[in-house]
Amino acid sequence: MAFVNQETREIQLKIVYYGPALCGKTTNLETIHRMIRDDHKGDFMSVDTAKDRTLFFDFIPLDADVIEGFRTSFQMYTVPGQVMYNTIRRIVLQGVDGIVFVADSQWPEMAANVESFRNLEENLAAQGLALDDIPYVLQYNKRDLPSVAPEHYLEFLLNNRDRRRPSFSSVATNGGGVFETLNMIARLVLHRFVRETGGGSDSDDFDVV
Numbered sequence: 001m002a003f004v005n006q007e008t009r010e011i012q013l014k015i016v017y018y019g020p021a022l023c024g025k026t027t028n029l030e031t032i033h034r035m036i037r038d039d040h041k042g043d044f045m046s047v048d049t050a051k052d053r054t055l056f057f058d059f060i061p062l063d064a065d066v067i068e069g070f071r072t073s074f075q076m077y078t079v080p081g082q083v084m085y086n087t088i089r090r091i092v093l094q095g096v097d098g099i100v101f102v103a104d105s106q107w108p109e110m111a112a113n114v115e116s117f118r119n120l121e122e123n124l125a126a127q128g129l130a131l132d133d134i135p136y137v138l139q140y141n142k143r144d145l146p147s148v149a150p151e152h153y154l155e156f157l158l159n160n161r162d163r164r165r166p167s168f169s170s171v172a173t174n175g176g177g178v179f180e181t182l183n184m185i186a187r188l189v190l191h192r193f194v195r196e197t198g199g200g201s202d203s204d205d206f207d208v209v
Ligand SMILES: Nc1nc2c(ncn2[C@@H]2O[C@H](COP(=O)(O)OP(=O)(O)OP(=O)(O)O)[C@@H](O)[C@H]2O)c(=O)[nH]1
Pocket: 019, 020, 021, 022, 023, 024, 025, 026, 027, 028, 052, 053, 054, 055, 078, 079, 080, 081, 082, 141, 142, 143, 144, 145, 170, 171, 172, 173, 174
């Protein structure tokens, strides 16, 4: 749910990176944070356990000049993918405007991908939200590794609903596909925002970088 402050002329939109444990969500945000110009980003916040896994969430605010007269910022979150942290995932999903579902392309991770996708739907449903009504994109990550499922198989597994969503292959560790994914979800979220508020914008031309 976009947060609009008419007084300060600010719009905040929330994007959540979701997916199974170790699929590369934090790596996406780290890459984005590294590549964005300093004056367009806030501090990267992350809470990790001793084992280098996200415990709560990772967060960066990104500023963009896309809706005239407003300062637009994307609040970029990731959830902890480990199954036991479901309560935290639900909290992080509150008020979400757009979702990037990151899948781990490695064959042994297929069940975890499907489980996480189902978990996303359930957690949205618990808040009265239907996944089909929310802008989302898919990202098939770790394409550099040897034992990965073909993209068409991942599409069959995760992108087989009535309406196909945009999907991207990525190697989050070297940045491949990371900005294509981000720009698409940002664009979809802006389109939705403009449609719902009746405002005007050139979001077709919009790219975060
Ligand atoms: N080879 C390869 N490794 C990757 C890629 N993306 C992420 N990794 C590695 O996968 C491991 C897990 O990445 P994270 O970004 O921490 O995963 P996460 O999805 O945030 O995991 P949780 O916070 O536990 O849910 C790290 O060692 C990353 O360096 C990729 O595209 N290719």
